[in-house]
Amino acid sequence: xxxxxxxxxxxxxxxxxxxxxxxxxxxxxxxxxxxxxxxxxxxxxxxxxxxxxxxxxxxxxxxxxxxxxxxxxxxxxxxxxxxxxxxxxxxxxxxxxxxxxxxxxxxxxxxxxxxxxxxxxxxxxxxxxxxxxxxxxxxxxxxxxxxxxxxxxxxxxxxxxxxxxxxxxxxxxxxxxxxxxxxxxxxxxxxxxxxxxxxxxxxxxxxxxxxxxxxxxxxxxxxxxxxxxxxxxxxxxxxxxxxxxxxxxxxxxxxxxxxxxxxxxxxxxxxxxxxxxxxxxxxxxxxxxxxxxxxxxxxxxxxxxxxxxxxxxxxxxxxxxxxxxxxxxxxxxxxxxxxxxxxxxxxxxxxxxxxxxxxxxxxxxxxxxxxxxxxxxxxxxxxxxxxxx
Numbered sequence: 001x002x003x004x005x006x007x008x009x010x011x012x013x014x015x016x017x018x019x020x021x022x023x024x025x026x027x028x029x030x031x032x033x034x035x036x037x038x039x040x041x042x043x044x045x046x047x048x049x050x051x052x053x054x055x056x057x058x059x060x061x062x063x064x065x066x067x068x069x070x071x072x073x074x075x076x077x078x079x080x081x082x083x084x085x086x087x088x089x090x091x092x093x094x095x096x097x098x099x100x101x102x103x104x105x106x107x108x109x110x111x112x113x114x115x116x117x118x119x120x121x122x123x124x125x126x127x128x129x130x131x132x133x134x135x136x137x138x139x140x141x142x143x144x145x146x147x148x149x150x151x152x153x154x155x156x157x158x159x160x161x162x163x164x165x166x167x168x169x170x171x172x173x174x175x176x177x178x179x180x181x182x183x184x185x186x187x188x189x190x191x192x193x194x195x196x197x198x199x200x201x202x203x204x205x206x207x208x209x210x211x212x213x214x215x216x217x218x219x220x221x222x223x224x225x226x227x228x229x230x231x232x233x234x235x236x237x238x239x240x241x242x243x244x245x246x247x248x249x250x251x252x253x254x255x256x257x258x259x260x261x262x263x264x265x266x267x268x269x270x271x272x273x274x275x276x277x278x279x280x281x282x283x284x285x286x287x288x289x290x291x292x293x294x295x296x297x298x299x300x301x302x303x304x305x306x307x308x309x310x311x312x313x314x315x316x317x318x319x320x321x322x323x324x325x326x327x328x329x330x331x332x333x334x335x336x337x338x339x340x341x342x343x344x345x346x347x348x349x350x351x352x353x354x355x356x357x358x359x360x361x362x363x364x365x366x367x368x369x370x371x372x373x374x375x376x377x378x379x380x381x382x383x384x385x386x387x388x389x
Contacts, residue, residue, distance in 0.1 A: 023245060023301045025186045025388040026362075033387050034127060040387050041127055048124030048133050051117050056140045057110040058150035066158040067168035072151065074111070075158040075170075076177060077103035083163075091164025097282035097343050103163075108177055111152075114144045115180040122187030123384070125194060134194035137187070138201060145208045146201065154212035157221055172224025172232065175216070179235050181209075182242045182297060186388075210247040216240055217252075230277035231291035234264050238298045245301070257302060261312050265295070271317040273326025284340035285349040288327060289356055295320055296359050300389070310363040324360055324369065327353055331372040351379055359389050 033041050059074055066073035079099045081092035121137035124130070143150050159174020188205065191197045216222040216239065225236040237256045244253035268275055268291065278287040299320070302309040313319040330338050331353055335346045342349060354376040357369035380386065 021304060022186045022189050023242060023304050024183060024297060030123075030126065030388065037387055040382055040384075043382055044120060044384070044387075045124045045128060047120045048136075051121055052132065052136050054117070056114045056117055056143055057106065058143050058147075059107050059110070059152045060150050061110065062106040068157070070153065072153040073158055074107045074152050074156055076105045076108040076160055076174060078160040078162045078171070078173065079103065081162050092162050097341075107152075111144070111177065112180060114140055115184040118184050119187040119384075122190040123387075126190045131194060131196060134191050135196040137191055138194065138197045141188070141205060142201065146204050151208070154208050155215045155219065155221075157219070159221070170221055172221050172226075172228060172236075175221065175225040175239070176232060176235055178212075179239060179294075182239060185209075185242060185246050188246075206247050209243045210249070213240065213243040213247060213249065213252070216243075230268065231287060231294060234268070234291055234294040234298075237264060238294050238301070241298065241301060245305075253305070257298075257305065257307065257309075260298065260309070265312065265320065266314045266318045269318045269320070269323045271314075271322070273322035273324070275323060279340050282341045282343045283345070283349070285327070285330065285338060285342045285353070286345065288323075289349060289352045292320070292323060292327075292356050293352070295323075296356060299363065300359075310360075320360070321368075324357060328357070328369065328372050331357070332375065351376060355380055355383065355385050359385065362389055 029036075060071045062071065062075070065071040066075040077100075078092075078094075080094055080096055081103070082095050082098070082100050084090040084093045117140050118137045121133045121140070125133035125137065145151050156174050156178055157170050158168070159170040159177055161168055161170050161174075192202065216225075216236070222236070225232055227233065228236065237260055241253045241256045244250070244256070268277060270276065275288050275291055278284060278291050281287045296310075299310040310320055313321075331350065335342055338346075354373035357373045358377075361367045361369050361373075377386075
């Protein structure tokens, strides 16, 4: 396959990191939001109002620490692992696509609540210029990342642990849980104009992400995720690039971006657009779309680096567009028309596909996929995606 590939070399040898620059969201569209989408803006502000009286929980708020003995270490359990019915004392066994709700840990839930709060509060601050939203967002960032008594240690050594396996250590797959920081950091950029987000806060947050990035690149867990051949490997690269840009490590961001077409795109997407590693899952449509979410995220990030990742194409036809085109044949169809497994949430996967086709059209002068997502626009009219991209 490597011999048949011709790709346009990324000539992003240098670029300037612009302070306060968004990497995913469309600031121009966001600035027009009050005039173009007042209902969604109103909903975001209402959500932010509710958050003003809520305090986010830290990693300290769990009954028992990680195997390290340090409650500052994040810990979660692998969602697709269950007790062995043949032996309740045996290590847990995998049931791909079947989430075990009994293993949900406080840290995973609380980290999700924190990142969502920062995003909603930062958006409300930008849309209203009201400092109260920024102040609350910064408070939440301090709780999770900065305050010595409550902050998370910058590692995921115990992410997606499995009962009875690895002596309680985490796995590379657990790193998918920090992916939500990628979007959150655009919210952080919006907060930089706030009087309440001090230079000390900003530097300390940068220091935290610099430590986390270093852990990603040097730890055994990080190496596992980097070497993953599916959406996990993709997500690793997106995180590494985004965090490197945030902390000013442009050379690291460029390294991963330059490797991305050959290492991820053309290794994961077939000439006909199939993604074999994702189609092999029990939720094949979900994971095919999930991988494309990460890929499109990187396309938007790369655009801020003056790199057109979206239109890169291999000589044998492998491309992001081809992967999207392959999935459009199942858009709006019943699950019976899908030749792979999707054991649950077919409708949710359909909506996510529509959202990604909507995002993909931002890379064309004229819409290419509109007929596939237009029919679902009413279903995600209140989704922040339509405001941010």
